Amino acid sequence: MSENRITVENLTHNYGTRCALDNVSFTVPRGEIFCLLGPNGSGKTTLFKILSTLMPPTSGSVNILGHDLSIDTKAVRKLLGVVFQHPGLDVKLTVTENLRHHGHLYGFRGKNLNSRISELLERFDIENRSDDLVEELSGGLQRRVEIARAMLHSPQVLLLDEPSSGLDVGVRRQLSDYLISLARSENILVLLTTHLMDEAELCNRVGILDMGKLVVLGTPGELKAQIGGDVVLIESENCKTLGTAIADRFDVFPVFTENCLRIECESAHEFVRDVVAAFPDDIETVRFGKPTLEDVFIKLTGNPFVLEEDRRD
Amino acid sequence: MISFLLPVTTIWWREIIRFYRQRSRLFSAIAQPLVFWILIGSGLSASFQPSGIAEKPGYIEYFYPGTVVLVLLFTAIFATISVVNERREGFLQNVLVAPVARWGIVLGQALGGTTLALLQGVLLLFLAPFIGIRFGIISLILTLGVMTLLAFGLTNLGLLIAWRMDSTQGFHAIMNLILIPIWLLSGAFFPSAGAPGWLAWVMKLNPLTYGVAAFRRSLYFDTETTIGNMPTWTLSLLIISLFCILTYLGATFTASAETN
Structure with missing residues (x-):
């Protein structure tokens, strides 16, 4: 059962004496778009850093599709596609070069990698910009390239930290549509953090974080009820x-x-x-x-x- | 083996392509040492005779190897300082969540910095004939070898510092307080022969002293020139190699300790 879900149990994280995450537990099944909603300082970025294997938690456990995050970190990393809040593309490289670099990090190479890259360029509708330097692209396009990159190694779990920050409303909507179709067509698990209510509305389930605590969890409809x-x-x-x-x-x-x-x-x-x-x-x-x-x-x-x-x- | 090397080479390649597209960096790493060399070298040539050095190679010649080492040091610093920013936000975070061992990331970065430092150091080698240093083929090979070791060690030293820094300001402070003095007290600027006892001891304990000595010896390998009381070839090469290994291990250890 556990290989089809993310299970977070009693997750706590302290920065010195400050408690950033306080005994958070939840489960997300495959195919779901799950959203962590909270204001700045609510602990969602800390939770994101832990889930993305950037930082070990103070205590508690995370199991990602059957792999314990603290023990089997390398296996978890192969399963994850991560889009950080801060733009993580190298702006001095072209779109294709960024994707190729990423592929190499995940052990892809040669023909296999090239065909995967052209597939994603086509799917994300960025083929005509593939040889442009990333710094020449608009913010919305850059974000699209980042998501394409995160999908390059066919991850089973896509983690996005504030994916729509810095994007205008139209582009934001487009992004949400992408994510929804991704979760559906590939049966992957999408977990995102946001402080935007309209973004949270589009997710299957929403967990509200405040002061490091998960205060409520449910579908947008349930919560509003x-x-x-x-x-x-x-x-x-x-x-x-x-x-x-x-x-x-x-x-x-x-x-x-x-x-x-x-x-x-x-x-x-x-x-x-x-x-x-x-x-x-x-x-x-x-x-x-x-x-x-x-x-x-x-x-x-x-x-x-x-x-x-x-x-x- | 290929799967281990692929991430290393791709990180290496990225450092080089980035550098190629920001060519102003080339200028910034070379210009300052070059200006130092010309101004300080010419200025002091008339009034300063390094002790233990024959009269013929004047100060500008004495200072030349030190200038090349300073270029290597500056390039290493510039190449590693990006780690500080990229780790907090952006590119490096994505590398850190990829299934790549920390030693591989550090090795890729170190090789990238080494290559860039070497390229710039080699540019400066073209000036050697103008101050009367003549290369034979053996001398050239030795020089390139020693420069590679120096560049690798200095880049790893930069990485070791950069991986534990939260801000670039902190890095600049370290650079001014530690890296520049290490260079100043390496025999690059003045020989230890005439220095007061305590200073001579500090220079003796400074690993870069042996790097500069090895570099000087390799430059003059084919020619008969007095180069003062320097550490021997063997000792210099031994210590500079040890320096490379220790800084690389230190940088890898720091990167592992600072990340998950």
Whole structure:
């Protein structure tokens, strides 16, 4: 069974006294696109470094398709295709030279390597740029070359750290489509980290990391279902007092984030009507809609508004 | 065997192709030592007679082998400093997660740096006839051999430092505090003959002293020139070879210790 999945068990990592990963466990089966969602400093890059064999964990175990990461590192490395957050191509080499260099590192050579390279160039639609220096390519194209390179040795697991950082929205969508079709057509396991909600929405399952802990794991649908009803966002000059006032008057828990109040409620249209009627002068704008992963994230990890403390008193 | 060598050669090849495409690096590694040589060499020639050296090879000639060694040292530093940046972000991370042993990565990098240093050192050899150093074929072969050893040892020394550095600033500090003094006190700049006792001892303990001595001896192998009280051929070659082996092992050990 274990040869068809990644199993992470009780993974903990400390940098000195600072705990970056705290007892994280999860399992990802082959063919799935799994996403680790979290803000900067949540521990996802640490987790990525461990999974990609760049760094051994302080404690806990990782099994990748039947191979223990700490014991059988070399076998694990052959199975992994890795795309790091920082561009990892040599910009002074051409696209083909980068791919060839990578192939050599994995023991591919000669005709076998050349045919594999042309196959990937075609598949990723970069044949016409194959002899250009990487520094002459756009950011989106470079990222595409990086993924092509990571796929060169036919890895069974593709790891991507913030693959869409620095890419504009259109290119990001294109990238996601690539990954989805890759996972489907090759039955490989794709694990990516992101801080972008729309990227996470496209994955099969999402694990939310915060302060080194895996706070929740499920399909985007399951996670969103944790929030009953709708989400209302209220902007105001004086969010804090308004939040307190709303909490006193209605049966809701306003959360203060990014200069606005975020409120979950059963039916937004009624609540909005009532709240605007109650505080006509304090409210500048009101928006509402169905919950997104961002709402889930804030619900689970966001700093609860001061109200929570007031309420306890 | 091929599967072991393939990663090594590809890392080596990449260093060279990169260098070829950034030819300004050629200039930066050669220019400074060359300017030092011409300015300091000419300036001191009139007033400074290295002790234990005949009057004929003046200071500019005395300083010439030291200049070549400085070019080798600078190239080694420039070639290895990229390790610091590439390890944190980018290219080297991808090499580190590939199924390649750390000794192979270091060997590829060391051979790359060695080749580049040699190429630049050889460019400087063309200046030798102008200051009266004449090569025979044996002398040339010996010189190239000694330069290869020196370049390999110095590149590995650079790698040993680079693999444990977090920032290029740190590398520059080490370069100024350690690498340049090692060169200054190797007999490249002045002979140990006239130096105060403690300094002569430091020079005696400096492995590069033996490298510079071997290089000097190989340059003058075919000609009869007094080159002062230097370590013998055997001792020089022994120590420079040992230096190569130890720095390579040290660099491999550091790379392994610093990575998973």
